[in-house]
Amino acid sequence: MASTGGGVLKVALTADPISFDPHLTGSLQGRGTTQAIHDTLFGIDESGNLAPMLVTEWEQPDNKTYILRLRPDVRFHDGTEFNADAVVYNINRILDPDIGSIRSGEIKALDTIEAVDNLTVKIALQYPFAAFLFPLTDVSGCIGSPTAFEAHGKEGAALNPVGTGPFKLVSYSQETETVLEKNGDYWDEGKPYVDRLILRPIPTGSTRLVELQTGGVDLAEDLPLQNIASLGDQTDIVVSERVGFRWEYVGFNAKDEFPGSNKKLRQAFHWAIDREALHHAAYFGTGAIGYSGILPGHPFHDTDYQPFSYDTDKAKKLLDESGLGSAEITAYLRPEPVKQRAAQLIQSMAADVGVTINLEQLDYASHRAKLRGGELPMDMHGWWGYRPDPDQYLSVLLASDGSYAKRHGYSSAEMDKLFSDQRAETDPAKRRAMFREITRLMNEDAIYVPWHYSSDFKGISKKLQGFRHAADSIIEYKYISIGG
Incomplete structure (x- = not known):
């Protein structure tokens, strides 16, 4: 109860x-x-x-x-x-x-x-x-x-x-814990249900899982993907999955000084990537293979849109047409296990068609600085999470005035017109058609090569009630109560 x-x-x-x-x-x-x-x-x-x-x-x-x-x-x-x-x-x-x-x-x-x-x-x-x-x-x-x-x-x-929210900040200790307490005067009567909220940053997925299993925490973010299948047998833990949480891509820097300035090279990756292999080896079969930035479950998503397959011959042909002969690209990696696995697989797949990818390790702060400074030749960590409307993130990536587009040296008058037109359109069916064109042009220009839709997994103690798995993965704490 x-x-x-x-x-x-x-x-x-x-x-x-x-x-x-x-x-x-x-x-x-x-x-x-x-x-x-x-x-x-x-x-x-x-x-x-x-x-x-x-x-x-x-x-x-x-x-x-x-x-x-x-x-x-x-x-x-x-x-x-x-x-x-x-x-x-x-x-x-x-x-x-x-x-x-x-x-x-x-x-x-x-x-x-x-x-x-x-x-x-x-x-x-x-x-x-x-x-x-x-x-x-x-x-x-x-x-x-x-x-x-x-x-x-x-x-x-x-x-x-x-x-004005359901909780007030009590204390904050960087990299240790954040403590919040109930706002007793909250306008939404009866909420929140808990008196205190303790948030602990635990970067390692296996450690978060152990803390959940031993009762150190009641709720854990981002469970290790390799453990998802076996966790279904747990008696005191519920695994909640939210499908269509984020889309993953390989990003290229199109500025003149980088190999990604060559459009044919970028396009080759559409065919050089074995999405099925990545789906199983990097994501342990969770989530789904992806071909666009429109997430499953959104009204604008097209389940029949699958324009690419794994085809090394097509990839090699595009590389031949690029005039580069061979290419060498540096990709910087953060300490994230899933992306590390994916990057190593993509490195091997690229080598099969004649592209050398050199992987170098960076900490989070250094990687973020290179990303924001437009200094990443190739972004192996590219992803965007759910937003209610795809304009919220695709415009950042693709419109000329978008922050990511600027960092990656991308500008297209045709793309800008598509964004301008869909913003002025109120008919959802017409906007959907426009976003299909945005997707087509995004894949043609291949600044971002999409390859996966990832699910979000939360681990929840069975003593909790009221958990709502939001599409953007952000936890709505005010609805959660602790069972008696």
């Missing part, structure tokens, strides 16, 4: 959250913890549609204007009032160049935002953008106390978060 409340929920994360500033945090763990502290403007329902959260109602008078009605009688953890001015402050903070928010690109279509009255916000866009509100279901839509932001400044806000 489920408890009506109380207890301590202990969770094994794959990494430390690092920052709880909603406008600066980037990792899944940072986003998840930040959303436990800050409510978002919108939620997402089981069908992937916008749902009420801090915004209770919304309307669109024309294709460039939104009117948002806010939830009344909500207060921040510091006792100050949540209202329209707070929403305007947060959105403007994202766009403030002095803050340097990594979220600014998600709302770049914004022209103006204003408080019409205490509980009404008006948003005007520079151009029609069908998916504009969707980023506000994530940390771009997390609303923090303006009073707290002003008091702590840019640097202090990272570790002094003040939201």
Whole structure:
């Protein structure tokens, strides 16, 4: 029988959250913890549609204007009032160049935002953008106390978060644990169900699993894929799988100084990669083979789209047409077991068609610096997780003003027009057709060579109730209770 409340929920994360500033945090763990502290403007329902959260109602008078009605009688953890001015402050903070928010690109279509009255916000866009509100279901839509932001400044806000969410930060010890406590004045009556939340970063998958099996934690992220099949026999653990969590790709840098500037070389990898072998050897048969950036389960996904097969002859022909004769590429790897396995397999497959890939090891920080600096000749760690609308990530990768497109030296007038057209289109069927064209052109240009759709696996103690496996893998702690 489920408890009506109380207890301590202990969770094994794959990494430390690092920052709880909603406008600066980037990792899944940072986003998840930040959303436990800050409510978002919108939620997402089981069908992937916008749902009420801090915004209770919304309307669109024309294709460039939104009117948002806010939830009344909500207060921040510091006792100050949540209202329209707070929403305007947060959105403007994202766009403030002095803050340097990594979220600014998600709302770049914004022209103006204003408080019409205490509980009404008006948003005007520079151009029609069908998916504009969707980023506000994530940390771009997390609303923090303006009073707290002003008091702590840019640097202090990272570790002094003040939201309206179900939990408050108690303490943070980097790489050791984050402790949150129940917000007793939370607007969603009766939630959260647990009194305290302890989040422990445990980078090694086998260690997370042992902690779950021995009761050190009640919930564990990202279970080791090689253990998934055998865990079905456990009596005190439930394995939850969310299909269509993320898509994996090999990325190329198209700048002149890199081998990936040659389009035929990039295209050869579509045929040189044995996706079936990777599926079983790197992912132990979990997830699914993938050919595009549109995830399974999304209305825009096309299950019949399988344009490539493993064909070394076609790969060699494209390499011959490239005029390179032979190619040598350096790929830098982070300490991630799945990607390490995949990279070694791809290295062998590339060698079979005449391409040498040199694998070099880097720590997370060094790899991230090379990625952000546009210095990776080949990105073996490329992936994007679920978002409610594919514009949210594909535009980052493929539109000329997208941060990843800039890093990888990619620009296409045809691609830019496709993104502009789909943003102005409100008919889902027409947008779906446009995204099929975006997928086709992405694969033709082959800056990103897709090869796998990965599932997300969580390990859960059977004493827990109310766990919801969200499509983006972020844990919704407020619904979880500990059984009596």
